[in-house]
Amino acid sequence: MLERAAPHDHLNLTGGAIGGGMPLATGAALAFLGRKVVSLQGDGSAMYTPQALWTQARENLDVTTVIFANHSYRVLDEELDLLGAPAPGAQAAALLELDRPRLDWVRTAEGMGVEATRVHTTSDLEKALRSTFEHAGPGLIEAAIGRRPTQ
Structure with a gap:
């Protein structure tokens, strides 16, 4: 799919760490002032x-x-699966959840001075992305997705 996209650069983590995506995007934006940077983040990684x-x-x-x-x-569930570790017990599994209290990325972003919105469908995500491309400056889209069950 990226081969049909407009000219762009793609930066990603090589593995072995989580939480570096938003700082990486910040650095890319500083290095290429005036060029739109899009950062795709899981909520767990973003918490770092x-x-x-x-x-x-x-x-x-x-x-x-x-x-x-x-x-x-x-991602930590997936790492446990890759290691062949047994399914965690209820207390350990609860440590991998981000719902007590439930994170609100819109309020978090707005509290740091970043415009934000929440979307629930792919068509709303497309509209929100198009909107962010119409103006310069920081923005955040919280894309609410369901949790995949662990195998």
Whole structure:
């Protein structure tokens, strides 16, 4: 699909760490002032470095952050599966959840000076993305998604 996209650069983490995506997007926006940066983040990873939103607001960086909100550290579930670890018990599994209290990325972003919206459908996501491309500066879209069951 990316081969049909307009010219662009693609930066991603190589694995082994979580939480670096929003700071990476912030750095890319600083390096390429005037160029739109789109950051795709899971909500668990975003919890490691939410202060990047404040930097984006302070410096008026042209970053659109999309938070895929499934309210869990899903990547850690996947790592346990890859290791062949047994299913965690109820107390351990609860540590991988982000729903007590439930995270609200719209309020978090707005509290750091970043315009934000929440979407529930792919068509609403498309509209929100188009809207962020119409103006410069930081923005956040919380894309509410269901949690996949663990195998």
